[in-house]
Amino acid sequence: MWSLFIFIGLLIFCAHVFAAVFSRQRIPDVLLLLGIGIVVGPVLHWVDPNELGTIGSALASITLLFILFDSGVDMSLDAIRRYWKGMVEVTLLSFVLSWTATFIIGTQAIGMEWQAAALLGTIVSGTAAAIVIPLVRQMKASEGTRTVLTLESALSGVLCIVLTICIIDGMRMGGISAGRMIGRVLASMLMAVIIGCTGGIIWAGLLDRVRKLQNSMFLTPAFVFILYGIAEALGYSGPVTALAFGIVLGNTEYFELSFLKKLRHGNMRQLEAQEKSFFKELVFVLKTFFFVYIGISMPFNNSRALLYGLMVAAGIAAVRFVLVMIVGRKNTRTDRIIVGIMSPKGLVSAILASIPEQINNAMGYCVIPGATTIKYTTYSVIFFSIIITSLLVLSTRKDLIITPTDAQSNEAADSETPSTLPTTNDPQL
Numbered sequence: 001m002w003s004l005f006i007f008i009g010l011l012i013f014c015a016h017v018f019a020a021v022f023s024r025q026r027i028p029d030v031l032l033l034l035g036i037g038i039v040v041g042p043v044l045h046w047v048d049p050n051e052l053g054t055i056g057s058a059l060a061s062i063t064l065l066f067i068l069f070d071s072g073v074d075m076s077l078d079a080i081r082r083y084w085k086g087m088v089e090v091t092l093l094s095f096v097l098s099w100t101a102t103f104i105i106g107t108q109a110i111g112m113e114w115q116a117a118a119l120l121g122t123i124v125s126g127t128a129a130a131i132v133i134p135l136v137r138q139m140k141a142s143e144g145t146r147t148v149l150t151l152e153s154a155l156s157g158v159l160c161i162v163l164t165i166c167i168i169d170g171m172r173m174g175g176i177s178a179g180r181m182i183g184r185v186l187a188s189m190l191m192a193v194i195i196g197c198t199g200g201i202i203w204a205g206l207l208d209r210v211r212k213l214q215n216s217m218f219l220t221p222a223f224v225f226i227l228y229g230i231a232e233a234l235g236y237s238g239p240v241t242a243l244a245f246g247i248v249l250g251n252t253e254y255f256e257l258s259f260l261k262k263l264r265h266g267n268m269r270q271l272e273a274q275e276k277s278f279f280k281e282l283v284f285v286l287k288t289f290f291f292v293y294i295g296i297s298m299p300f301n302n303s304r305a306l307l308y309g310l311m312v313a314a315g316i317a318a319v320r321f322v323l324v325m326i327v328g329r330k331n332t333r334t335d336r337i338i339v340g341i342m343s344p345k346g347l348v349s350a351i352l353a354s355i356p357e358q359i360n361n362a363m364g365y366c367v368i369p370g371a372t373t374i375k376y377t378t379y380s381v382i383f384f385s386i387i388i389t390s391l392l393v394l395s396t397r398k399d400l401i402i403t404p405t406d407a408q409s410n411e412a413a414d415s416e417t418p419s420t421l422p423t424t425n426d427p428q429l
Helices: 002-025 029-043 054-074 077-110 114-124 129-137 143-173 178-210 219-233 238-250 258-264 273-296 303-327 333-341 347-353 355-363 371-395 407-416
Strands: none
Touching: 002 029, 002 273, 029 129, 029 273, 029 371, 054 129, 054 219, 054 238, 054 273, 054 347, 077 114, 077 143, 077 238, 077 303, 114 143, 114 303, 114 347, 114 371, 129 143, 129 273, 129 371, 143 178, 143 238, 143 333, 143 347, 143 355, 178 219, 178 238, 219 238, 219 273, 273 371, 303 333, 303 371, 333 371, 347 355, 347 371, 355 371
């Protein structure tokens, strides 16, 4: 037991050192943390991912929740309004291109049945918020690029979840309905936003009273947990709910409606500086353990799955640059590179990958063909997509990484520099 405490302490120290290394040497801290997980897991076998049980998946869910909540707090509603068109375009095109590449590789190179290849495509076509958001924050992306990539990572996860479930239901029922899939996607997003915004309005009105309670710092995270759980229990997207909740707390001036003020008998309050700092520290620690867990969980004993995963991850990375060529005509070179390299997979894909095999085991016969191949190929795609993204970050020009000396000046420039991503005023769109 004493070795566990030493390891946790050293890991947190190492995480801060790795963050500094990323700023100065362009070696992504994600890659270094992943390497630690690989060493203590598949290499030295100090930790067996099966022994972690539900703890690992719970850690991943909590990490995703807080990263999206913290990103929402920092996100300007003005920025969302200006860049929503670019966000929709990037999200949908990225998903379609990634799904197409995966489907072609799955059917032609791997030899999967078309239903299995289509299912694999929906599982791995989103981007991982837990990876994209921390990386983008450490790079010199414009405000528009950060906003679009953050929203894409959240909304593409919803697309992955809903479309995967719809395809599985269609395979079980003997037919896939496009109308049903579209309806579920829209309902999941809309209801998640409603739950998050309603919770944000209520909590912002209660913050003055909450702060009078002793040890109240953890009450906001507790409320985020409640909203996340309600959304998931109702079948909607918990991550999108957390993002919407954070956006409301970061932009309360837009939700100060007169009739609500009368009901509350007070004003809405935003999070204070020390509260935001606390959440960022929490996100940093959770992110550290999350990436180590990903490294521990990689299936290095299945060489065929590793090959399949490398093929799919490389294909998705390639079409990501096709996306940049389509939507990034007016972008700066820096923004085009950043958008192009952000194609990692993570928690959502890992969770969805196990569902087909679970259904086959529960039914006692093969309802979903290639379920085991889908599972281990997805794990491999997650691993190689993180590696590819990290190596692309490492290989980019030095001026793409925020250094301690220019961090403040970069933030100031972002507030004055218009986004180069497509906006609602772009005459070409």
